Amino acid sequence: MDPAVMEEIAKKMESFEATMGHIEGVPLLGSTCDAWDSIYNFQARGDDILIATYPKAGTTWMQEIVDLILQEGDAQKGRRAPTYIKVPFIDMVPPKPMPSGVELAQTMKSPRVLKTHLPINLLPPSFWEKNVKVVYFARNAKDCMVSYYYFQKINKVLPDPGTWENYFSAFLSGHVPWGIWFDHVIGWWKAMDKHQILFIFYEDMIEDPMREIRKVMKFLGKDLSDGVLENIKYHTSFQAMKENPMTNFSQHPNMDQTISLFIRKGEWAYSLVST
Template identity: 65%
Template sequence: MGVVQDIPLLQTTCDIWDKIQNFQAREDDILIASFPKAGSMWVQEIMDLILLNGDIKKSMRAPCFLKVPFIDLNAAPLPSVEAANGMESPRIIKTHLPLQLIPPSFWEKNVKVIYVARNAKDSMVSYFYFQKMNKMLPDPGTWNEYFSKFLAGNVPWGSWFDHVIGWWRAKDKHQILFVFYEDMIEDPKREIRKISQFLGKELTEEVLDIIQHHTSFDIMKENPMANLSTLPSFVIDQSISPFIRKGKVGDWRNHFLVVQNALFDEEYMKKMKGVGLNFRNEL
C-alpha cells in the first residue's frame, strides 16, 4: 500500500499518480464515482445501456472493465489511464477516489458525475469478501481485524465516512447525481429513469424495462461481460467468493457481533452528525 494526501491507495496507483492527476477529461465524459463495493459496476452497466438505448447486443461487446476504464487502478489486465485516453467519446469513466483526489480536469470541464452510495455496514461486509478474493488488494485478515481497519479508514481508498461526506458536500457545486444502492434495490426502474434523465436521455418504458431486466441481479450474475469471470483467477479468485455475491440490503446482520454493532453506531453518530446524509441499513 501507498499513501497520497493521507489516503491509503494501492502502490501501483501511487506509481502512476502524475498520470492520473494530469488525466484530461472531456466535456461529454460521464464519471461514475463510489467508495468500493457500493454498486458502481451495477450502475455502470445501466449507464452503458442507457447510452445504447437499451441495445443488449452492443452492451455485450466487451467485459465491463474494458468498456469503462477505471482510472485509479494500475494493474494488468485492467485498463486505466491509457485505455481511457484512446477511447472515443462519450466515455464512461470509473473512479473510487475521494473528492479531493479527483483529477482537476473533471471540474474544469464540468463533467457529469454519478456517485453511488451504499450504507456503511453492508459496504464493509462486501469489501471484506472482495479483499479476500481480489488478489490486487491486501489480504483483509479476519473479520474482527477487518472491522477495526474499516472503521479506522485503513483500507484501500480510505475512510468510508470521509468519502461519502466529501462527495455529498460537493453535490450542489458540480453536476453530481447521488444514487443510493438501497434505492436501486427497492425500485430499480425508478432509479434507472432518474439516471437516464440526468444523462439527458428520455427512454421509453419498454427500453427502461429491458435495462432493468438485463441489469437485474440474477442476469448480471450469469453475464460473463459483467461478472468478471473473464479475468484469470490470479487476479480475481471467485472460488473464494463470487464477485456478484448477494446483492442484498442488511447482510451485515449476519456478520456484525452485538458489540461491533454498538461500536459502529457510536462512531457513525460522531462522524455523520449534522451532515444531512441518511442511509438505510435495511429495507
C-alpha cells in the same frame, strides 16, 4: 482480451503481492501511488460521464445501467466487452500487460464512461474544468464493509484483508484502500451544489429500480420509453448480471472466485454474526 495475454497476467498474479501507499493521507494501492502523476493529470473530456463510488457500493451495477442507457437498452451492444474494459477504472494500475485505466481511457472514442473510487479531494481537476457529469452511487457502510472484505479476499490486486475481526477495525478507521467510507460519501455529497453530481442510493435502487434508472436517464439527458427502461432493469438485475460473463468477472485473471463470487449480496447482518 487475448487469451494468451490473460494467461500471462494470471501467471504473474500467482506471485503478485499488493502494496499500499498514501496520497494526501488517503491509503491507496502502491501501484496507484507510483502512477499518481499520470492519474492526477488525466485529461477529461466535456462529454465524459464519471461513475464515482466507494468500493463495493454497487459500482458494476451502476456502470451497466449507465452503459445500457447510452446504448438505448440494446443488450447486445452492452455485451460488446467486459465491464472493466468498456468502463475504464482511472485509478487502477494492474500488472502489465494489462493496461491501466488511464491508458485504456486514452484509447477510447467519446463519449466515454469512466469509473473512480477516489475521494473528491483527489479527483483529477480536469473533471471539474470540463464540467463532467458525475453519477455517485452510495451504499450503506455495513454492506460496503462486508462486500469489501470478501472482495479483498478474491481480488489479488488488493491486500489480504486478514481476519474479519481485524478488518472490522481497519474499515472503521479507514485503513483500507481508498480510505474512510464516511469521508468519501460526505465529501461527494457536499460537492453537489457546485458540480453536476447526481447522488443515487443503492438501497433506493433495490426498492424501485425503474424510478432510480429513470433519474439516471434524465440526468444524462436521455429520453427512453418505459419498455426500454424495463429492458435495462431486466438486464441489470442481480440474476442477469450474475449469469452474464461480461459483468460477473468470471474471465478476469485477478479474481479467485473459488473463494467468493464477485457478484454477491451484502448480507451484513448474517456476516457480522457468523464470520
